[in-house]
Amino acid sequence: MKGILYGIGVGIGTSSGLSISALETIKKCDVIFFPNKSRDDCRAYQIVNSYLNELETKKLCFCDFPMTKDEKSLAQAWEKCAGMICDDLKEKNVAFLTIGDPSLYSTFFYIKELVEKNGFKTQIIAGIPSFCAVAAKLGMSLALENEQIHIIPDTDDLEKIFLLSGTLVFMKSGKNLSKLKDFLISHKAQIREFGAVSNCGFENEKIMRSPEELDEKLYLTVVIVKKND
């Protein structure tokens, strides 16, 4: 009997919001794929492990994807992972975990497409996105009334982005965060409300209340900016 591939969002932060649906779906899968090279590196593993006693009785696969923009290397990694998943799907249900929500910037969609091409069914279980968890942590609203929200994964053309009305959500780390920091400091007069969280929900979480506190050495940082419109 053919199984189903479930793309499951596990939220972010060990204390945060794994959903009941996610937990129940993981329980009924015999095989769990994690998008990291080992359990020590894998936040999705840490989140699920804190809720699911019988996790170690399942077949756990750690599937590494190179941190590159080289399309050929990426395509090879996706195909290798999809091939392994298809082998398991011949007889078993498989879960592929992503932090946050699978519909937001997740490798799962490349795997999904390849697995569906091989004739298998897939289903997505939504998760709490990082920017909602971060807003909750900060006690900030993302939007009220008719305010727009813009999710910005890049830092190209910040001048143009800053013209957008409503709330800007930046998801960045490293060099791009440094660039964003400089930009926000120089445009501080236009900022009505600011908040940022790095490693949200984990032990090394850092909450920042001004652009000056942003630190490029931190892992994925979510920055929320509301302007004086």
Added chain:
Amino acid sequence: MKGILYGIGVGIGTSSGLSISALETIKKCDVIFFPNKSRDDCRAYQIVNSYLNELETKKLCFCDFPMTKDEKSLAQAWEKCAGMICDDLKEKNVAFLTIGDPSLYSTFFYIKELVEKNGFKTQIIAGIPSFCAVAAKLGMSLALENEQIHIIPDTDDLEKIFLLSGTLVFMKSGKNLSKLKDFLISHKAQIREFGAVSNCGFENEKIMRSPEELDEKLYLTVVIVKKND
């Protein structure tokens, strides 16, 4: 002993993703406020009731907010609700439930401000937003790589909105949905991918795969549009 007011997102749809954190927090509250006039009208009640056996042993308050833009009427309703919550907070923990996530277009933020002014603490428990649940239902990604996402609660100036790059998420019903439908049909040649869901996760759920299927009689509809950029 003073209690804490928890603003709790319960996701959308009875089969969807109430989080473990949300469920655990509701369990430890003695008083639950719902943002509707009765349990029959209240989706948050339906969601929580399907997971929490002991719900009826708690004090349940149904707090209606007028469907108006009149600021005075709204302010009165918020103050009345906040007053009732503050009374309970003198001795008990209180949960205020919102569908989706509290940081997204939720009345909770007005209540939170009033309650904090009265010297009480508040805390937010994030939930799965409607647009993530809808993307999961449709099997669509909201964004990949460096794509931007724009959450659009209004339908003013659709021509300008349609110039934004990346994914457009519209959250509308009624007349505004009708206006959006006409606009999208007339701009169909520019649409690469389309999906919409009304009443996501409920018995009367409707999935729509083209702008022509949009129906202004439906309750809150989430529309996802990806353009030919």
